[in-house]
Amino acid sequence: MSVQDTLRRLPLIGRLDPSAYVVYVGFLLILAVFAVVLRDDGFLTASNLLNIVQQTAPVTIMAIGMVYVLTAGEIDLSVGSVVAVSALTAAVVMREHHWVLGVAAGLGAGAVIGLINGALVAYGRLPSFLVTLATMGLLAGIARWMTNLQSVPVTDATFTGLFGSGSLFGVPSLVIWTVLAVAIGHYVYRETRFGAHVLATGDNPRAARAAGIKVDRLRLKVLVLGSMCAALAGLLYLGRIQGARYTLGETDLLTVIAAVIVGGTRLNGGTGTVVGALVGSLLMGMLNNGLILMGLAVSEQMIVRGLIILAAVALTLREPQR
Amino acid sequence: MLRMTAASLAVAAMLVAPASALDATKGPHGEAATPAASVTLTPEQEARVKEGKFTAALSWHTTSDWSGAVGQGARDEFARLGIEVVGETDAGFDAARQKSDIETLLAKKPSVIVSLPVDPETAPEAYRPALAAGTKLMFVDNAPKGFVHGTDYIAISSADLSQMGTKAGQALAEKLGRKGNVGYIFHDADFYVTNQRDRAFKATIESFPDMKIVAEQGLADPARAEDIGNAFLAQNPNLDAIYVTWAEPAELVLAALRNAGNKNTKIVTLDLSEPLALDMVRDGNVAAIVADEAYAIGTTAARAAALGLLGEQVPPFLAVDAIAVTRDDVKEGWNRSLHRDPPASLGVE
Numbered sequence: 001m002s003v004q005d006t007l008r009r010l011p012l013i014g015r016l017d018p019s020a021y022v023v024y025v026g027f028l029l030i031l032a033v034f035a036v037v038l039r040d041d042g043f044l045t046a047s048n049l050l051n052i053v054q055q056t057a058p059v060t061i062m063a064i065g066m067v068y069v070l071t072a073g074e075i076d077l078s079v080g081s082v083v084a085v086s087a088l089t090a091a092v093v094m095r096e097h098h099w100v101l102g103v104a105a106g107l108g109a110g111a112v113i114g115l116i117n118g119a120l121v122a123y124g125r126l127p128s129f130l131v132t133l134a135t136m137g138l139l140a141g142i143a144r145w146m147t148n149l150q151s152v153p154v155t156d157a158t159f160t161g162l163f164g165s166g167s168l169f170g171v172p173s174l175v176i177w178t179v180l181a182v183a184i185g186h187y188v189y190r191e192t193r194f195g196a197h198v199l200a201t202g203d204n205p206r207a208a209r210a211a212g213i214k215v216d217r218l219r220l221k222v223l224v225l226g227s228m229c230a231a232l233a234g235l236l237y238l239g240r241i242q243g244a245r246y247t248l249g250e251t252d253l254l255t256v257i258a259a260v261i262v263g264g265t266r267l268n269g270g271t272g273t274v275v276g277a278l279v280g281s282l283l284m285g286m287l288n289n290g291l292i293l294m295g296l297a298v299s300e301q302m303i304v305r306g307l308i309i310l311a312a313v314a315l316t317l318r319e320p321q322r
Numbered sequence: 323m324l325r326m327t328a329a330s331l332a333v334a335a336m337l338v339a340p341a342s343a344l345d346a347t348k349g350p351h352g353e354a355a356t357p358a359a360s361v362t363l364t365p366e367q368e369a370r371v372k373e374g375k376f377t378a379a380l381s382w383h384t385t386s387d388w389s390g391a392v393g394q395g396a397r398d399e400f401a402r403l404g405i406e407v408v409g410e411t412d413a414g415f416d417a418a419r420q421k422s423d424i425e426t427l428l429a430k431k432p433s434v435i436v437s438l439p440v441d442p443e444t445a446p447e448a449y450r451p452a453l454a455a456g457t458k459l460m461f462v463d464n465a466p467k468g469f470v471h472g473t474d475y476i477a478i479s480s481a482d483l484s485q486m487g488t489k490a491g492q493a494l495a496e497k498l499g500r501k502g503n504v505g506y507i508f509h510d511a512d513f514y515v516t517n518q519r520d521r522a523f524k525a526t527i528e529s530f531p532d533m534k535i536v537a538e539q540g541l542a543d544p545a546r547a548e549d550i551g552n553a554f555l556a557q558n559p560n561l562d563a564i565y566v567t568w569a570e571p572a573e574l575v576l577a578a579l580r581n582a583g584n585k586n587t588k589i590v591t592l593d594l595s596e597p598l599a600l601d602m603v604r605d606g607n608v609a610a611i612v613a614d615e616a617y618a619i620g621t622t623a624a625r626a627a628a629l630g631l632l633g634e635q636v637p638p639f640l641a642v643d644a645i646a647v648t649r650d651d652v653k654e655g656w657n658r659s660l661h662r663d664p665p666a667s668l669g670v671e
Contacts, residue, residue: 041408042429051429055422144542149512151417151443165447237418243444251414292426298385298412 022315023263023276027283030308034290041293048289050172054240056285057164057174058083058233058249062256063263063277064185065229070260071189072222073202073269074121074128078113079230079256081139083249086110086234088143091152091244099159103235110231113139114224121223122216128223136253143246153243163239177236178278181229186274198222202269259284262312283312347484349639350442350464350514353471356637358479358622363403363629371628372404378627379427380410381420381437388593388616389438391660392462395620396436403628408432417441421448428455434476434627438462442514460627462619464514471638476630479623479640481614483518486592486644490519491526493610493646494563494590501532502562505554507547507575509567510540516567519592523565537561547571551578555587563588563609569595572608579607594647594656596665602649603668615642617661 034043042048062079069076090106113135120131154160166173189195200208201215209215230249237248261267262283263276287308291301347355363371378400382389389412397407408430413420417440427435428451435452438461439445445466452459459475463483469475494504504527509516527533537554541547547566551574554561564587566572572591576598579587588609591598595611602608619642626636647655656664664670 042431045429048426048429051422051425055425058418144510149510151441151512153443240447241418241421241444242447243417243441245417245441245444247415247440248418251416251419288422289426289429292409292411292423293429295407295409295430298382298410301412 023279023283023312026262026312026315027279027286030283030286030290034286034293038290038293041295043290043293048293050175052282052285052289053178054172054174055289056281057178058236058240059252059255059259059284060178060278060281061181061236062226062230062233062252063259063281064181064274065226066256066260067185067189067263067265067272067274067277068198068222069128069226070265070267071202071269071272072198072219073205074219074222075132075267076117076128076223076226076230077132077253078117078136078139079226079233080249080251080253081136081143082110082113082227082230083234083237083252084143084244084246085113085139085146086231087238087244087248088146088152088246090235090238091154092147094154094156094159095152099156102154102156102159103163106235106238107228107231110228110234111224113231114227115220117227118220118223122219128219132223140246140250147244147246149246151243151245154238155242160239160242164236165239165242174236174240177232181232182274182278189272189274194221199270199272202271204270255284256281258309258313262309284309347482347518347641349478349480351638353478353639355482355639355641358618358640358642361622361625361629361636361640363625367629367632367634368403370632374433374631376405376433376628376631377408377430378405378624379408379430379432379435381423381427381435382410382412383420383438383440384415385412387595387660391616392438392620392623395617395622395661396624397620399621399624400627403624405433405624405628405631413440415440417444417448420445424448424452428452428457431455432457433631434458434460436460436462436623436627439464439466441512442467458627458630460623460630462623472635477626477636477638477640479619479626480642481515481616481619482641482644483515484522485641486612486614487519487522487524488526489644489646490565490590490592490610490612491523491529493612493648494565494588495527495530495533497588497590497609498533498562500530503534503536503558503560505551505558505561505564506535506538507541507550507554507564507566507571508538510542520567527565541567541571544568544571545574547574548578551575552582555579555582555584561587563590565589566591569593569598569611573597576601576607594659596667599647599652599656599664599668602647603652603670605649609648611647611655612644613647613655613659614644616659618642618658 086106086109089109090102093105094102120126121128197213197218201218205215238244259280260277263280265272287305400407409427411423420440442464449466461478463480465478508520537558539550566575569591589607590610592612594613598608622640629636652664652670
């Protein structure tokens with residue numbers, strides 16, 4: 001067995017382009033730099049590192065959905081707005097009903113939005129960029145209208161414990177959600193027929209159709225999946241801050257896309273990695289955290305973060321000479 | 323002569339004011355306002371603070387010229403008192419991000435966090451880890467719901483929000499000779515700061531029998547202000563003035579007026595802005611800009627934080643004054659609000 005074959009059998013590396021390893025190297029490099037520079041500033045403490053994983057959990061889960069959407073050659077710009085709508089829906093239902101119904105309503109809202117996006121893209125033959133650009137604005141309006149801009153508190157201890165605030169055997173629930181989502185997302189992407197179809201469709205939709213893949217239905221499915229991941233992220237925010245507000249998730253879209261792309265998923269389909277998206281998301285969280293701990297002013301944090309993301313993108317995405 | 327005009331305006335404004343503004347303004351939980359200037363440290367207290375080797379962190383709701391001035395005030399006063407500022411964050415109006423920001427800042431174990439909460443309703447969860455870590459909290463403008471003054475936080479340092487809206491209404495009334503039709507663009511969001519200012523402006527205008535709000539529209543996205551301004555003018559060509567909830571959208575309303583060749587409709591808004599002030603000194607559309615003493619909000623927060631670190635009690639709601647800046651007192655307005663000279667472009671050195 002050649003080295004290449006061995007590598008292909010390793011689940012995390014397998015089909016990846018060598019340039020995709022850069023994100024892992026970059027991640028370790030930045031981790032090392034922060035560890036040295038901030039050695040006296042609490043960066044390397046267990047509680048701070050755990051904070052980073054917890055803070056990035058909703059973005060990680062949205063990023064996993066986005067890996068499927070981008071791999072299939074589509075994009076979903078509405079995920080940030082779905083977060084607010086699903087969190088508010090769940091919070092409003094939980095005012096009167098059991099938390100399980102609230103969770104179902106929140107995820108249901110995500111599914112319905114995904115179905116609308118997906119149907120317009122798959123059967124309405126409209127580009128996903130424009131459809132989800134429109135629903136992004138539409139949903140932001142609905143989120144503002146739903147509770148007349150008022151925040152809705154959630155006090156059910158079981159819900160907040162499971163979704164964001166509690167822990168199991170000392171492991172915070174947000175960490176457990178992250179691990180579960182990455183494990184399932186990675187398995188489905190790499191080991192199931194659905195995952196293979198997503199890749200094939202994004203790589204070459206015509207060939208996929210010729211091979212018998214129901215491309216339209218697949219597009220619908222990935223957009224529902226992306227939207228439901230965003231709805232789950234909304235529930236995690238809801239549990240974490242114990243309340244919903246119309247601005248939740250509003251600034252997450254670009255972070256999600258940056259995490260996915262830096263992680264090694266191609267913006268125009270056909271290649272992607274769930275584990276890369278996790279690393280990309282952690283990288284974003286680590287940058288936010290480390291730059292704050294460095295004591296930089298807000299403007300300096302933004303400049304340095306932008307430069308580092310640019311460097312990461314340049315290294316992972318540089319296309320071969322055409 | 324100019325001074326005379328300004329003085330007579332001030333007297334007139336005091337005469338029409340319904341009550342002294344500090345009486346009218348309440349804190350977010352109905353607290354009575356205490357003048358910020360009354361919060362001071364004795365030399366002995368200052369010495370104890372310096373010996374304490376305290377550290378502070380700043381967590382803002384967003385970044386702007388205003389938060390920059392508040393932050394500068396806090397930094398300068400902390401520096402004077404020998405308190406090191408170890409970190410600063412910007413939540414971009416996102417309540418979840420603010421929770422993350424607080425968690426991150428706590429890794430530096432600051433003695434006190436000075437912060438403006440994005441959303442009082444969900445803020446308790448964001449700040450609870452700070453209480454658990456023994457870090458004291460000093461707020462700007464608002465405090466988390468359910469938090470108790472004196473035990474959970476030191477105090478709230480704020481602008482006199484009602485006074486700002488009231489002064490905007492009075493300044494406009496004086497400019498228009500107490501009669502006219504006004505368009506009202508308010509902030510359509512659940513944000514205590516803008517909500518109180520907007521309401522006070524509206525109430526002030528309604529208290530003048532010959533002034534009337536003939537058009538009103540909420541604003542959620544500042545970028546849409548130009549559209550709203552155009553719509554107002556289309557429906558009410560004789561509009562005498564437009565109130566805009568803060569400076570950034572007001573700049574766009576000014577653009578709408580200029581594009582329409584309108585030199586008559588006046589603008590009044592809150593928070594200083596160079597483009598608006600430039601129009602005002604050139605006798606354009608802008609009639610007045612009302613500002614709070616942002617820098618003083620920061621210095622007050624730092625002083626109160628220092629007292630809190632010594633275990634001293636501080637009154638719950640500390641309010642700084644608002645100032646109505648007109649073309650005659652731009653320099654003074656800039657100095658009092660932002661603690662610096664106005665931009666050179668204004669030519670008011």
